[in-house]
Amino acid sequence: MATPPPPQQGRYPGPGPHPHQAPFPxxxxxxxxxxxxxxxxxxxxxxxxxxxxxxxxxxxxxxxxxxxxxxxxxxxxxxxxxxxxxxxxxxxxxxxxxxxxxxxxxxxxxxxxxxxxxxxxxxxxxxxxxxxxxxxxxxxxxxxxxxxxxxxxxxxxxxxxxxVPMALVALAFPVLVLVAVVGGDGKRAPLAVGQCVRNAGDWRDQDLRVTECGSVSAEFEVTRLLDAPGVACADGEYIARLEYGPGGRTASCLRPLR
Known part of the structure; x- marks a missing residue:
């Protein structure tokens, strides 16, 4: 009667799990x-x-x-x-x-x-x-x-x-529009006769802004435009820069209100 061969090294007998392999439940x-x-x-x-x-x-x-x-x-x-x-x-x-x-x-x-x-x-x-x-x-x-x-x-x-930078970029445009609307409130060009303005700058760098004539902030009234030969401002009046006149080429006369 033949004897069965001995088990090989490194192999495990039978159909069961490897001895070093735990079953999963x-x-x-x-x-x-x-x-x-x-x-x-x-x-x-x-x-x-x-x-x-x-x-x-x-x-x-x-x-x-x-x-x-x-x-x-x-x-x-x-x-x-x-x-x-x-x-x-x-x-x-x-x-x-x-x-x-x-x-x-x-x-x-x-x-x-x-x-x-x-x-x-x-x-x-x-x-x-x-x-x-x-x-x-x-x-x-x-x-x-x-x-x-x-x-x-x-x-x-x-x-x-x-x-954060992406959010700032997304908000930049509406913020700029808001600043332009708020910051530009009261500005009008060209100036018209009868309007009242205030100067937010100095006379070397004029920043004329239209305001209500009855407002306490009103400083000058536009009396005439220097748009014809021989027309001049009255004594004591100031002259607005050309950029505030029609077409950006006409000066305006400003009478102090106080």
Whole structure:
């Protein structure tokens, strides 16, 4: 009778698990087709839904996961670089990756003519994986601890350093319009006979502003325009510069009100 060959070194007998490979526990409520509880799965996770994929989180091995891809962008003046990290990811690891790559894109992605247009698209594209990851439950059953999601994007210095100047640029135009409206209130050119003005500057650098004649700030009244030969201002009157007359070529006579 022949004797069986001795077991080979480095091999393990039987169909069971490797002696150095711990089984992953079965998922709650998981049953085989015949109704019996599902047996432990060795070397991979047993997914409960198609969303979880064939394996757990790519980073830590936890479930549940979302099979999604996170994008980043780097502008390098003339060149550009597209970045991506593909899942599946659990909630915590995925949020950490989305926040890190989006924060780096916010301050690295604008340095190039084409990158100015690509960077906003990349940031908006990351909203989809961010929303899917946020809807996942807490990660469990991983081989290692999940990543710390970290601070939200709007609380990170790299993102704030870019968002603040962008906000200032966005507000610059309406602020300039408001300053022009408020600062230009009371200014009219050319001056007309009968109007009252005040001089916000000195006579070497006139800054004539139209105001109500009954106002306490009114200083001069426009009496005539020097628009014809022989026309002159009366004694004691001042002469406004040409730029305050019709066409910017006519002087005006200003009578002091006090």
């Amino acid at each position: 079965p998922r709650d409520g998981a049953f085989a087709p015949d109704g019996t509880p599902q047996a432990p799965v060795y070397g991979a996770y047993a997914p409960r839904t198609p969303e979880e994929g064939a394996y757990g989180c790519r980073v830590c091995g936890s479930l549940p996961v979302a099979d999604t891809t996170v994008y980043g962008h780097q502008g390098m003046v003339v060149l550009m670089r597209f970045l991506s990290r593909r899942g599946p990811f659990c909630r915590d690891c995925g949020l950490r990756i989305v926040r890190d790559m989006s924060a780096k894109t916010l301050w690295q992605g604008w340095w190039g003519p084409l990158s100015l247009f690509v960077t906003p698209v990349v940031l908006l594209t990351n909203l989809a994986p961010w929303g899917r990851l946020r809807r996942l439950g807490p990660p469990t059953g991983g081989a290692v601890a999940p990543l710390d999601p970290g601070r939200p994007l709007w609380r990170r210095p790299a993102a704030v350093a870019v968002l």
